[in-house]
Structures are given as structure tokens and as C-alpha cells.
Amino acid sequence: MNRSPMRLWIVMGLVLAAGTGLGLQADIVTINMSDSGWYGRSGIHTPTNRNYFAGNILNVQDYRNFFVFDFTSPIGPVVSGTLWVTHRQPVGLQGAQSPDPSETYGIFEVTSPVGTVTGGGGAPVFTDLGDGTMYGSWTGDFNLLVDGSLLAIPLNAAGLAAINAAMGGLWAVGGTVTTLQAPGTANEWIFYGLPPAPPSDADVWLQLDSIPEPGTLLLLGSALLGVGLWRRRSRA
Numbered sequence: 001m002n003r004s005p006m007r008l009w010i011v012m013g014l015v016l017a018a019g020t021g022l023g024l025q026a027d028i029v030t031i032n033m034s035d036s037g038w039y040g041r042s043g044i045h046t047p048t049n050r051n052y053f054a055g056n057i058l059n060v061q062d063y064r065n066f067f068v069f070d071f072t073s074p075i076g077p078v079v080s081g082t083l084w085v086t087h088r089q090p091v092g093l094q095g096a097q098s099p100d101p102s103e104t105y106g107i108f109e110v111t112s113p114v115g116t117v118t119g120g121g122g123a124p125v126f127t128d129l130g131d132g133t134m135y136g137s138w139t140g141d142f143n144l145l146v147d148g149s150l151l152a153i154p155l156n157a158a159g160l161a162a163i164n165a166a167m168g169g170l171w172a173v174g175g176t177v178t179t180l181q182a183p184g185t186a187n188e189w190i191f192y193g194l195p196p197a198p199p200s201d202a203d204v205w206l207q208l209d210s211i212p213e214p215g216t217l218l219l220l221g222s223a224l225l226g227v228g229l230w231r232r233r234s235r236a
């Protein structure tokens with residue numbers, strides 16, 4: 001190997017190292033929810049009601065919730081992230097309770113079209129909100145939650161992949177308490193934020209680590225151009 005190709009390999013190595021380094025410098029992007037709601041096991045759903053109640057009501061039925069996020073303006077590839085959910089409850093009411101010391105709230109893939117979920121798709125949507133691949137969960141004592149308590153739900157690899165696949169459109173995620181007793185046999189619920197304390201978009205958000213794609217491509221393009229010019233100059 002003569003001197004010039006050796007130097008080229010060294011430069012290319014530096015370019016790759018620089019690119020990798022930049023790739024690790026992800027931007028933190030915060031996206032508030034754009035819609036939310038709940039479904040009862042019977043399929044009951046009120047499109048105008050933004051409350052995201054989830055759980056069991058004694059002698060009634062159990063409920064699941066959903067959140068929608070707007071990615072119609074795409075961001076770069078998401079490499080890690082957390083779903084933050086604010087627990088809301090009206091003054092003087094117990095918005096979260098359970099006879100059990102611990103409950104788990106999980107978030108799940110939604111295969112129904114987002115418009116069907118928000119508009120009202122009946123019992124099949126209720127099922128969808130709590131089945132399929134789980135993207136993350138929170139476990140704790142419902143009885144310790146107060147108005148404004150924050151639940152942090154780290155997203156797993158499947159959740160991150162789902163978000164990346166949703167770029168350019170809307171992304172819906174379902175939620176259910178996975179540790180409920182049989183439907184309608186106990187009071188075990190969370191997020192009982194009925195009016196006059198309706199949720200705002202800022203109550204639920206995604207905190208995402210996103211790689212600034214255009215910047216990476218720009219650097220790589222400049223670096224390759226630089227190598228090309230350097231090669232031409234070396235040969236001259």
C-alpha cells in the first residue's frame with residue numbers, strides 16, 4: 001500500500017468517527033399529546049371527552065385509555081424516549097385508588113386507524129388499547145397519587161420503532177391497568193380527571209431523543225466532498 005491510499009484510509013476513519021460522534025448527540029424533542037380519551041369494555045366512548053380514565057369501577061366495567069401524538073412534521077430517528085403522563089383528579093375526589101398495594105399501568109400498540117380510535121370504534125378499539133405489543137409500563141401504589149403526580153414510562157425498543165414508523169402522520173398509543181381484578185369487581189382506577197378539571201395537551205407528552213438527521217447528512221456530505229478534493233489534490 002503506497003502512501004496516498006494509506007492517508008485516504010486514515011481520513012475516512014476520522015470521517016466515520018466524527019459521524020458516529022455526531023450521531024450520539026441526539027436532540028431532546030418534546031411533543032405534547034394532540035388528543036386523548038377512554039373506552040369502556042362495552043365499547044362506550046365519547047369523542048369530545050378528553051379525559052383519560054383507566055381502570056375498574058365496582059359493579060360497572062373496566063376502562064382503557066389512549067393518547068394521540070402528531071408527527072405530521074417528522075423529526076429525525078428517535079433513539080430513546082419516555083412517555084410522561086400527569087395524574088389529574090378533581091378537588092376533593094380520590095382520582096386514583098385500589099385495594100391492592102401495587103398496580104401496573106401499561107401502554108400498548110394500537111392497530112386500529114387513529115381516526116377510528118378518536119371517532120369511536122366500539123368494543124374492538126377497547127380490546128386494541130390493551131393488547132398486542134407493550135411499549136412500556138409504570139408500577140406503583142395508586143393510593144399515593146395526588147393531582148399533578150407524574151408517571152414516567154420509558155419506551156422500549158418496540159415503542160421507539162413504532163414512533164419511527166409513524167413519522168409523517170399521527171401516532172396513537174393505548175393504555176390499560178394490567179393488574180386489574182375481574183372487570184367490574186373492584187374500585188381500582190387512575191386518571192379520574194373529570195371536569196371541571198379536564199386535561200390539557202401539556203398534561204401528557206413524549207420526551208424523545210432524536211438524531212438531527214439533516215445535520216448528520218450535511219456533515220457526511222461535506223466530509224466526503226473534502227475527501228474527494230483532497231484525493232484530487234494528492235494526485236495532482
Ligand SMILES: [Ca+2]
Nearest residue numbers: 109128131132
Ligand atoms: Ca393493541
